[in-house]
Each structure stands twice: as C-alpha cells, then as structure tokens.
Amino acid sequence: MNIGQAAQASGVSAKMIRYYESIGLIPKTVRTEAGYRVYSDHDVHTLRFIRRSRDLGFSVEQIADLVSLWQDRERASKDVKAIALEHVTVLERKIRELQEMASTLTHLATNCHGDARPHCPILEELASDEAGQGDFKPDAKFGLLGKVSAR
Amino acid sequence: MNIGQAAQASGVSAKMIRYYESIGLIPKTVRTEAGYRVYSDHDVHTLRFIRRSRDLGFSVEQIADLVSLWQDRERASKDVKAIALEHVTVLERKIRELQEMASTLTHLATNCHGDARPHCPILEELASDEAGQGDFKPDAKFGLLGKVSAR
DNA sequence: CTTGACCTTCCCATCATTGGAAGGACTAAA
DNA sequence: TTTAGTCCTTCCAATGATGGGAAGGTCAAG
Numbered sequence: 001m002n003i004g005q006a007a008q009a010s011g012v013s014a015k016m017i018r019y020y021e022s023i024g025l026i027p028k029t030v031r032t033e034a035g036y037r038v039y040s041d042h043d044v045h046t047l048r049f050i051r052r053s054r055d056l057g058f059s060v061e062q063i064a065d066l067v068s069l070w071q072d073r074e075r076a077s078k079d080v081k082a083i084a085l086e087h088v089t090v091l092e093r094k095i096r097e098l099q100e101m102a103s104t105l106t107h108l109a110t111n112c113h114g115d116a117r118p119h120c121p122i123l124e125e126l127a128s129d130e131a132g133q134g135d136f137k138p139d140a141k142f143g144l145l146g147k148v149s150a151r
Numbered sequence: 152m153n154i155g156q157a158a159q160a161s162g163v164s165a166k167m168i169r170y171y172e173s174i175g176l177i178p179k180t181v182r183t184e185a186g187y188r189v190y191s192d193h194d195v196h197t198l199r200f201i202r203r204s205r206d207l208g209f210s211v212e213q214i215a216d217l218v219s220l221w222q223d224r225e226r227a228s229k230d231v232k233a234i235a236l237e238h239v240t241v242l243e244r245k246i247r248e249l250q251e252m253a254s255t256l257t258h259l260a261t262n263c264h265g266d267a268r269p270h271c272p273i274l275e276e277l278a279s280d281e282a283g284q285g286d287f288k289p290d291a292k293f294g295l296l297g298k299v300s301a302r
Numbered sequence: 303c304t305t306g307a308c309c310t311t312c313c314c315a316t317c318a319t320t321g322g323a324a325g326g327a328c329t330a331a332a
Numbered sequence: 333t334t335t336a337g338t339c340c341t342t343c344c345a346a347t348g349a350t351g352g353g354a355a356g357g358t359c360a361a362g
Contacts, residue, residue, distance in 0.1 A: 003309075003310095013350080015352090016349080018310095018311090019349080032309095032358095034310090034357075034358055034359080035309080035310060036308090036358080036359095048280075049278050052277045052278075053277055054349090055252075056255060056277075057252045060348080069274065072269075073269060075271070076266065076267040076269070077263050077264055077266055077267075078264075078267065080263065080274055081260050081273065084256050084260045084263070084273050087256060088256050088257055091252055091253040092253055094249055095246055095249045095250060095253065098208070098242050098245055098246045098249070099246060101208045102242040102243055105207055105238060105242070109235045109236050112228050112231065112232045112235070113228050114233075115229055116227040116229065117228055118223075118228060120226070120228035120231045122231050125203070126200050126204055126217065127196070127203075127221060153339075153340070154339090154340075154341095155338095155339065155340080164320085165340090166321090167318080167320090169341095169342090170318080170319080183327095183340095185327055186326085186340080186342095187340055187341080188340085188341090205318090210317080210318090211318075
C-alpha cells in the first residue's frame with residue numbers, strides 16, 4: 001500500500017505520515033525500489049491509533065508514550081491511565097480559561113447596546129486602568145487559544 | 152520612558168512591543184538620538200488595551216480592529232459588539248470540543264483499573280476499528296488545543 | 303510513448319511568543 | 333576616567349502540528 005492509500009485508510013494525511021516518520025513517532029517504512037513508502041495493514045492500524053489519540057487532543061509526545069505502552073504487552077494500565085488523567089487536567093484548565101473569557105465577553109456584550117452610537121462598555125473595559133481580570137495569567141506557551149485539536 | 156519601563160507599566164513584554172510595532176499594530180515610536188524607543192503614558196495605555204484584549208483571547212487581527220474602533224469617536228457600538236460576539240462563538244466552539252475530549256477521556260479512565268495489569272480500556276478504545284468519535288472534526292488550523300491565550 | 307495521477311524531498315507559512323547572539327548606549331561606582 | 337552592569341538595538345531561530353506548493357521522479361492505463 002502506498003502512502004496515499006494508507007492516508008485514506010487511516011485518516012492521517014500523507015503529509016502527516018511523513019512528518020510522524022521524520023520525528024520518529026512511527027518507524028521508517030520499507031521502500032519500493034523507486035523509493036515509494038510501503039505500508040501494511042498493521043501500519044494503518046497504528047496510524048489510526050495515532051489519529052484517535054490526536055482527536056482526543058494528546059500531544060505528539062504523549063502519543064509516542066501511548067503507542068509504546070500499547071505495543072508493550074507487559075504494560076501497567078496505571079501508566080496509561082496516568083497519561084490520560086494528566087491530559088484531562090490540562091483540558092479542564094483550558095476549558096476554564098476559555099469559559100472565563102467567554103463569560104466576561106458575554107457579560108460585556110450584554111451591556112453593549114450594539115447600535116450606531118459610539119458608547120460601548122466593551123471598549124471601556126478594555127481601556128480601563130483597573131486590573132480587570134486581576135491575576136488572570138494563562139500558562140504562557142500554547143495556553144488557551146489556538147490549536148486545540150488536530151485534523 | 153524606555154521600552155523596558157513601558158513593558159513593565161503595560162504588562163506587555165518588550166519583545167512583544169517591538170513585534171506589535173513591526174506588524175503595524177502600534178505605530179512606530181519616536182526614538183532618542185541613540186535609537187532607543189520612547190513611550191508616553193498614552194502609548195502605555197494603548198499597550199494595556201492590547202494586553203487586555205489578548206487576555207480575552209482576541210487575535211492580533213481582531214485587536215487591530217478593536218484598537219481602531221477604540222480610537223474612532225464616530226464608531227458604532229454594534230461594530231465592537233459584533234467582534235466580541237463573533238469571538239464568543241469561536242470560544243464556545245472550542246470549549247465544546249475540549250469538553251468532548253475531556254468527557255470521553257474521563258469516561259475511559261473511569262473504566263480503567265489503573266493497576267499493574269496490562270488490560271486497559273483506554274488503549275482498547277484508541278486501537279478500536281470503529282469510528283469512535285464519529286464525525287468529530289475540529290476545525291483544522293488552530294482548532295482546539297494549543298495556544299488559548301497570550302502571556 | 304504520452305498523459306495524468308501518484309510519489310519523492312525541500313522549503314515556506316501559520317500564530318503569538320520567547321530565547322539568544324552580537325553589539326551599541328547609558329549609568330553608577332571605583 | 334575607566335569599568336562593570338544593565339539596558340537598548342537588530343537579526344535569526346524555535347516552538348507545535350499542519351497545510352501549501354515547487355521541482356522532479358514513477359507508474360499504470362490508453
């Protein structure tokens with residue numbers, strides 16, 4: 001099976017398959033004489049596992065751990081559970097941060113007439129000198145907005 | 152006031168102030184003879200407005216619009232409200248996506264013994280051939296995970 | 303033998319932010 | 333006045349996961 005077919009069968013784009021190979025998430029495949037990558041059903045199964053993990057928001061690093069646990073028949077289920085729960089913690093923090101933003105904005109928008117006049121509580125809040133959200137400090141890098149999931 | 156002081160006073164890092172200037176979010180400042188950027192209290196006020204907007208998860212592009220509305224005494228509050236509500240919509244979608252991930256994972260983790268034995272429903276789910284989450288497809292680029300807010 | 307669909311590698315862009323290097327400017331103390 | 337230390341400058345790179353696209357090789361069908 002070529003990379004395109006493996007992509008279709010797994011739901012992981014050919015681009016990403018090559019990327020995952022380049023970073024070592026999946027092993028280098030066999031190649032045809034012409035240099036084409038060749039995939040087995042087993043490889044597709046692994047790719048699907050990876051896609052599922054991405055859909056649940058796991059990072060590539062976590063996925064690497066999950067894949068290796070998956071392939072380890074001696075694994076302890078607590079190791080898997082720990083990764084999952086750790087991720088849940090992160091997800092919940094992000095959810096709370098987003099909810100705080102949304103509720104603040106919803107509140108401000110509710111108090112904004114939304115007409116042709118210039119008076120606007122939203123701008124007033126953004127421009128106010130007070131602390132506003134107080135100590136609200138999302139985790140720096142890749143904290144709240146932006147990429148939440150793949151695909 | 153130098154850039155470092157403006158950074159402290161506004162809560163926007165010196166790095167980001169230079170960046171915002173480079174992309175045109177804020178105008179180029181006056182410079183001293185030696186090339187140092189000089190900031191006024193008014194500039195700091197604008198920077199604080201920007202930081203607040205970032206804290207609420209607005210993109211730089213949206214912030215540019217907000218700043219220009221802020222500085223426009225003829226603005227219509229409905230234009231501001233539209234930006235805010237549009238953003239709320241996006242936030243709420245992300246929240247739903249994250250909640251879906253979290254609840255799926257929590258459910259799976261609940262059914263996982265989390266002991267030294269290898270049996271693990273989490274891995275089983277990730278490895279299963281069924282659709283699993285069905286048509287769950289977060290918006291591609293910067294969909295759900297990752298950067299949710301600045302700072 | 304040509305056409306079109308596929309594959310290869312390589313580089314670039316995204317988004318906001320941080321880090322660091324190399325070098326100049328300024329300030330306070332010796 | 334020299335020196336140390338802190339600030340400033342610009343420029344380049346990395347982050348994380350992904351897509352876009354160019355330039356060129358391969359393959360199957362007509």
